[in-house]
Amino acid sequence: MIDLRSDTVTKPTPAMWEAMQRAELGDDGWRDDPTVLALEERAAERLGKEAGLFLASGTMANLVAILAQIGRGEEVLAEADTHIIAAELGGIAALAGVPYRGLPGRRGAMDLDALADAIRGRFSPQGLRTGLVCTENTHTAASGAVLPMAHMVAVAGLARAHGVPVHLDGARMFNAAVALGVDPAEIAATADTACFCICKGLGAPAGAVLVGPRAVIERALAFRKQLGGAMRQVGILAAAGIVALDEMVDRLADDHRHARRLALGLQRIASELVDPAEVETNLIILDMRPTGRRAAEWAADLKTRGVLSAPKGPWALRLVTHRDIGPAEVERVLEVFGALWRERAGVLSAAE
Numbered sequence: 001m002i003d004l005r006s007d008t009v010t011k012p013t014p015a016m017w018e019a020m021q022r023a024e025l026g027d028d029g030w031r032d033d034p035t036v037l038a039l040e041e042r043a044a045e046r047l048g049k050e051a052g053l054f055l056a057s058g059t060m061a062n063l064v065a066i067l068a069q070i071g072r073g074e075e076v077l078a079e080a081d082t083h084i085i086a087a088e089l090g091g092i093a094a095l096a097g098v099p100y101r102g103l104p105g106r107r108g109a110m111d112l113d114a115l116a117d118a119i120r121g122r123f124s125p126q127g128l129r130t131g132l133v134c135t136e137n138t139h140t141a142a143s144g145a146v147l148p149m150a151h152m153v154a155v156a157g158l159a160r161a162h163g164v165p166v167h168l169d170g171a172r173m174f175n176a177a178v179a180l181g182v183d184p185a186e187i188a189a190t191a192d193t194a195c196f197c198i199c200k201g202l203g204a205p206a207g208a209v210l211v212g213p214r215a216v217i218e219r220a221l222a223f224r225k226q227l228g229g230a231m232r233q234v235g236i237l238a239a240a241g242i243v244a245l246d247e248m249v250d251r252l253a254d255d256h257r258h259a260r261r262l263a264l265g266l267q268r269i270a271s272e273l274v275d276p277a278e279v280e281t282n283l284i285i286l287d288m289r290p291t292g293r294r295a296a297e298w299a300a301d302l303k304t305r306g307v308l309s310a311p312k313g314p315w316a317l318r319l320v321t322h323r324d325i326g327p328a329e330v331e332r333v334l335e336v337f338g339a340l341w342r343e344r345a346g347v348l349s350a351a352e
């Protein structure tokens with residue numbers, strides 16, 4: 001099987017297995033697992049922040065970042081299709097009890113006029129005070145789009161002018177840094193807190209790290225405990241995270257190159273399905289609507305031929321490159337998709 005459902009499907013690298021086996025362990029509930037502390041320190045240093053906190057997942061990192069920074073009755077502002085608003089099963093409302101507003105955007109970048117209009121530094125009868133502005137880079141629903149530096153700087157400027165902190169959901173922020181050719185700390189500097197996942201393109205088995213000011217991270221630690229996220233000898237996972245940070249960042253450029261090659265090949269097969277110019281990192285979202293067949297049907301057909309893909313809604317079919325996808329896998333997927341396309345095109349035109 002060639003698995004293009006997500007970049008979370010990879011297994012640990014040999015270096016990760018070795019680091020996991022040798023990791024010095026303690027009880028992170030007591031904050032004495034040296035490997036967890038080392039990962040947190042490494043992540044904070046790499047992103048130019050005071051402190052870090054290891055968490056079970058990106059979703060939990062976002063949730064504790066919100067809980068640690070928002071005051072009672074304050075609202076969160078974010079682009080409407082962000083993972084926090086659209087893909088975390090309402091945790092922000094159900095678990096954090098926080099009101100939020102989704103703002104319009106383009107390819108994941110919030111409309112700055114809409115943000116300027118919505119943001120409030122004070123409570124008033126006209127609206128809630130804004131407690132936090134959330135950005136997402138890369139933006140998952142926008143096919144892994146990269147928010148430009150100028151946009152992130154503008155969002156931070158607006159938020160800071162109103163005394164409002166910014167949280168960056170940087171589940172794939174290292175992909176963004178590689179695509180932009182900037183130091184990840186430059187991206188993190190446009191936010192007060194930032195989180196990233198070690199288990200996506202970076203290839204570790206599980207976990208995320210939240211970084212930010214020490215006082216916020218101390219609050220986040222309390223909320224992590226409240227959510228049941230205090231794990232014990234979890235240095236076993238953090239060890240793989242250290243390898244991920246040290247060895248797996250630069251190779252993300254390969255994933256981006258392979259995604260682009262795949263998108264170009266798919267466009268050659270069926271130009272209406274994808275615009276390769278919109279594939280900036282490792283996520284491709286095909287729009288299957290012009291075929292009249294639903295994404296789930298295409299996914300089922302591809303599966304019978306050895307390719308796993310992820311339907312996202314009725315028409316969107318997601319393909320994600322990662323370290324197990326090389327040039328040979330890309331060519332194989334193009335062959336499979338091309339053959340299927342020719343067969344289905346025959347069926348579709350016969351039905352017309």
Ligand SMILES: Cc1ncc(COP(=O)(O)O)c(C=O)c1O
Pocket residue numbers: 056057058059060083084136138139140169171172197208
């Ligand atoms: C932008 C973004 N944020 C957060 C998450 C959640 O990460 P996790 O699956 O580790 O909870 C994801 C998952 O894909 C994501 O794409």
